[in-house]
Amino acid sequence: MNMRSVILVATILCSVSAIAAPSRASRVVQSEYAIRLACGNEFFSMADVRECLDKKEVESETNLKRAEANLLRAIGKWDIEPPYIAASKAKLAAARKSFAKYREDHCAYAKSVGGTAIGNALEMRRAACVAELNNQRAEQLRISAADGQFK
Numbered sequence: 001m002n003m004r005s006v007i008l009v010a011t012i013l014c015s016v017s018a019i020a021a022p023s024r025a026s027r028v029v030q031s032e033y034a035i036r037l038a039c040g041n042e043f044f045s046m047a048d049v050r051e052c053l054d055k056k057e058v059e060s061e062t063n064l065k066r067a068e069a070n071l072l073r074a075i076g077k078w079d080i081e082p083p084y085i086a087a088s089k090a091k092l093a094a095a096r097k098s099f100a101k102y103r104e105d106h107c108a109y110a111k112s113v114g115g116t117a118i119g120n121a122l123e124m125r126r127a128a129c130v131a132e133l134n135n136q137r138a139e140q141l142r143i144s145a146a147d148g149q150f151k
Helices: 003-020 032-042 046-076 082-112 119-146
Strands: none
Touching: 032 046, 032 119, 046 082, 046 119, 082 119
């Protein structure tokens, strides 16, 4: 068997095992750029693109709130002493505040990278940034709630 055949067989085996194995892998979260590109490809006018990005931001906020609520429910059902449950909930609340501050600062930076663009274009960068970070955080929380530690 030549080297090319070995590589082909190994690639096929890896692909099959990845498909067959149950996956708890995280979902792919669209980047800020991909979010802006998707809205830009869907709509032609800047007003429509802005509306699309604002919608993505609102959807991401709903997504994040849902993930936080699901994690809080999971923590509340945790079969462990109440002080540990309370401590986890307090740490999650602190993390929520830290995340909100990070998101605000990071998206202000992302907005500033627009340089001399007009206000509307800068605001579109900020909205896409918020959507990306909210969706990333929601995915982190979903994984935490689903990994089995709270059973």
